[in-house]
Amino acid sequence: MADENCIPINSEIDIVTARQKGREMAAKLGFSSTELTLIATAISEIARNIVEYAREGEISLSIGQQGDKRGIIVIGCDNGPGIPNIKLAMQDGYSTGKSLGLGLPGAKRLMDEFEIVSEVGKGTKVTMKKWVQNHAR
Amino acid sequence: MKSKKTNEQANQSKDKLRRELVDHFREKREPLRHQWVEQMIAKGLLAGLTREEIETESMTIYDTCIACLETGEYDDAQTYAIRMAERGVLQGMTSEQIIGGLLTLRDVYGRSLFERYQHDIEGLSSALDIYEPVANKILSIVALAFVAEREKVVRQQQEAIQELSTPVLQVRDQMLILPIIGVIDTHRARQLTEQLLRTIRTSRAKVVVMDITGVPGVDSKVANHLVQTVDASQLMGATVIVTGISPEIAQTLVTLGVDLTKMNTVGDLQGGIEEADHLLGYKVVRIESSNGFIRKEKV
Amino acid sequence: MFVPILKQGDYLIASVQSELSDADLLKLRDDLVSRVGEFRSRGVIVDVTILDVMDSFATRTLRSMAHMIMLRGAKTVIVGIQPEVAFSMVQLGLKLESVATALDLEEGMALLDRQTEGDTRRG
Numbered sequence: 044m045a046d047e048n049c050i051p052i053n054s055e056i057d058i059v060t061a062r063q064k065g066r067e068m069a070a071k072l073g074f075s076s077t078e079l080t081l082i083a084t085a086i087s088e089i090a091r092n093i094v095e096y097a098r099e100g101e102i103s104l105s106i107g108q109q110g111d112k113r114g115i116i117v118i119g120c121d122n123g124p125g126i127p128n129i130k131l132a133m134q135d136g137y138s139t140g141k142s143l144g145l146g147l148p149g150a151k152r153l154m155d156e157f158e159i160v161s162e163v164g165k166g167t168k169v170t171m172k173k174w175v176q177n178h179a180r
Numbered sequence: 181m182k183s184k185k186t187n188e189q190a191n192q193s194k195d196k197l198r199r200e201l202v203d204h205f206r207e208k209r210e211p212l213r214h215q216w217v218e219q220m221i222a223k224g225l226l227a228g229l230t231r232e233e234i235e236t237e238s239m240t241i242y243d244t245c246i247a248c249l250e251t252g253e254y255d256d257a258q259t260y261a262i263r264m265a266e267r268g269v270l271q272g273m274t275s276e277q278i279i280g281g282l283l284t285l286r287d288v289y290g291r292s293l294f295e296r297y298q299h300d301i302e303g304l305s306s307a308l309d310i311y312e313p314v315a316n317k318i319l320s321i322v323a324l325a326f327v328a329e330r331e332k333v334v335r336q337q338q339e340a341i342q343e344l345s346t347p348v349l350q351v352r353d354q355m356l357i358l359p360i361i362g363v364i365d366t367h368r369a370r371q372l373t374e375q376l377l378r379t380i381r382t383s384r385a386k387v388v389v390m391d392i393t394g395v396p397g398v399d400s401k402v403a404n405h406l407v408q409t410v411d412a413s414q415l416m417g418a419t420v421i422v423t424g425i426s427p428e429i430a431q432t433l434v435t436l437g438v439d440l441t442k443m444n445t446v447g448d449l450q451g452g453i454e455e456a457d458h459l460l461g462y463k464v465v466r467i468e469s470s471n472g473f474i475r476k477e478k479v
Numbered sequence: 480m481f482v483p484i485l486k487q488g489d490y491l492i493a494s495v496q497s498e499l500s501d502a503d504l505l506k507l508r509d510d511l512v513s514r515v516g517e518f519r520s521r522g523v524i525v526d527v528t529i530l531d532v533m534d535s536f537a538t539r540t541l542r543s544m545a546h547m548i549m550l551r552g553a554k555t556v557i558v559g560i561q562p563e564v565a566f567s568m569v570q571l572g573l574k575l576e577s578v579a580t581a582l583d584l585e586e587g588m589a590l591l592d593r594q595t596e597g598d599t600r601r602g
Binding site for chain 1: 498499500501502531536561562563564566567570571573
Binding site for chain 2: 582
């Protein structure tokens with residue numbers, strides 16, 4: 044499908060690919076340059092989370108429609124160890140790795156909608172959405 | 181079986197009557213249209229339109245309505261209503277003018293039906309059964325198109341006002357002033373920050389004086405936005421001086437425990453500009469003979 | 480992607496030319512930290528004008544780099560952070576803390592000149 048894009052995340056180089064693809068797709072949807080940066084940064088954070096904790100997974104990008112809103116939907120999923128305590132993981136400054144612990148809560152702040160589902164031993168799925176701010180209709 | 185048959189018959193006679201009505205309105209097009217235009221002029225509903233516009237518009241509207249009656253489809257009416265609303269609102273036509281005009285047309289159509297069926301009450305009643313729903317539907321389409329257009333304009337104006345309400349002004353080389361007046365919400369804080377950052381880039385500013393004298397109050401969210409604005413400016417190499425923090429806001433900030441240690445604050449705008457001058461190496465000197473005119477020098 | 484490091488008087492200038500992967504960033508950090516000693520530099524400027532994303536890893540790496548360079552006796556200035564990137568960084572909650580920043584290369588040089596003015600190591 045033309046408006047769907049799947050990027051396998053196997054190493055840190057794929058993080059750059061994922062956020063570039065995301066920026067491209069978002070640009071076509073008509074996001075402002077600031078929003079493009081916010082989206083690319085959020086994608087970077089969740090892709091990094093995959094590399095750091097699950098080693099591999101994928102990011103899929105698609106165009107979403109809800110009522111008269113159009114936007115980008117980013118889904119990051121992996122079959123990694125999962126997150127035992129999501130509430131804790133969503134707190135600023137919490138990290139079990141060597142990062143700043145801003146990845147997930149930070150990405151949530153950058154996007155309009157953010158949902159995380161995780162099961163220990165099975166994997167994690169993060170769904171993020173951002174809608175184009177419609178000016179005239 | 182019998183009822184089905186009567187149903188079919190009823191439908192057939194309905195279609196026949198519909199045809200009859202359409203033919204009637206087509207035939208009487210010119211007298212009815214003139215009657216309509218005259219009534220609208222008498223009511224003052226056509227103010228601001230040229231003779232030519234009145235002719236073409238009235239023909240289009242008349243024919244579009246008949247088409248709706250004939251086909252039972254309203255797509256054309258919808259498109260036309262949206263276009264009319266866009267233009268009408270732009271040209272400052274009131275909804276009273278447009279809706280009043282259509283109500284007049286409805287009356288003109290109605291009257292002509294009364295005339296035609298004056299000796300046949302049953303025929304009149306069946307004709308009105310067909311005609312009235314169509315007329316009402318057209319009116320509601322137009323009214324809704326107008327409301328939607330108004331809402332669109334209001335939205336655009338709100339955005340324009342918001343943009344105007346956060347001017348970023350350059351006072352000297354490398355110095356910007358950002359006076360914030362009114363309530364700050366997340367959307368406005370964002371817009372304000374984006375605008376400030378862009379201006380820092382284009383005017384190569386090093387110091388920004390952000391005056392919040394005109395901000396009625398802050399909560400933790402707004403306070404965080406202010407801190408973010410300061411931090412983001414810092415990332416671009418500009419120092420922000422915050423001025424005009426009222427006693428209430430000062431109390432709120434302290435109560436909320438917002439980390440202000442890294443914020444550069446000065447009492448009022450004047451003090452803020454003096455501090456900015458100092459940071460940039462400007463010195464303001466009063467010249468004795470010039471009666472209060474001030475000259476600035478870079479030292 | 481290789482980041483060229485130029486020596487300009489007492490300063491080292493690293494000008495990022497394209498998007499950087501994590502490995503590129505770490506290599507840049509290591510290169511700069513070692514060259515500061517090699518050239519006895521007093522200041523380092525990292526120009527990130529080209530970057531359209533600075534995520535938590537990039538920020539953390541630049542921050543730790545600045546601290547390492549400080550321990551090696553030189554000052555670091557990050558220049559050219561774009562308005563959108565700055566906005567995104569604060570939204571994410573990222574800070575460069577004590578690391579100096581400037582609008583562009585020119586301002587960065589001026590800032591280093593001022594900061595190292597009293598430095599009489601070279602005489």
